[in-house]
Amino acid sequence: MGVRKKQMAERLKEERKSVAFAKLNNCPTSPRKMRLVADIIRGKKVEDSLNILKFSSKEAARRLDKLVLSAIANWQAKNEDSDVAEAGLFIKEIRVDGGSMLKRLRPAPQGRAHRIRKRSNHVTVVLGQTNNTEVN
Incomplete structure (x- = not known):
């Protein structure tokens, strides 16, 4: 591995340690339906987003609810001394990507068949923290 590539990889690894996130892979919901719910909570405070969900x-809201709770638990594991209510957590980033597709055949008239694509998705939730430190 080259020197610059190694330095970049170590820098990204350090940045990732300070960020709390949770992933949901191969969720059996179409990405389009999941994005409808994800767009509602993007950028909102954690408490507000949990109430909305x-x-x-x-x-899809049930699955995202569990995922946000998992991201909060991951944040608490990194910051044991901090309180969630005082931290001012918000949903910094939420990504919904397409997952694998199950391809099935459905009978059609006159001996033909139509293909059915059962879609799945991958969801990533990243939590951010507002800095409430005031300088006097």
Whole structure:
């Protein structure tokens, strides 16, 4: 490995240690449906986003609710001495990427068949922390 590549990899590794995130891979929901819910909570405070997800009627909201709770637990594991309510956590980044597709055939008239694509997605939630330190 080259020197610059190694330095960049170590720098990215150090940055990743300070960020709390959670991933959900191969979620059996289409990415389009998951993005509808993800767009609602992007950039909101953690408490507000959990309330929005709790009262949403969409099935993708249940999965995102558990994922946000997992990201909060990951943040608490890194910052044992800090309190979640005082930290001012917010959803810094939420990405929904397409996952693998299950391809199935459905019978069609006159001996033909139509292809059905059962889509899945990968969701990544990154939490950010607002700095509430005031300088007098």
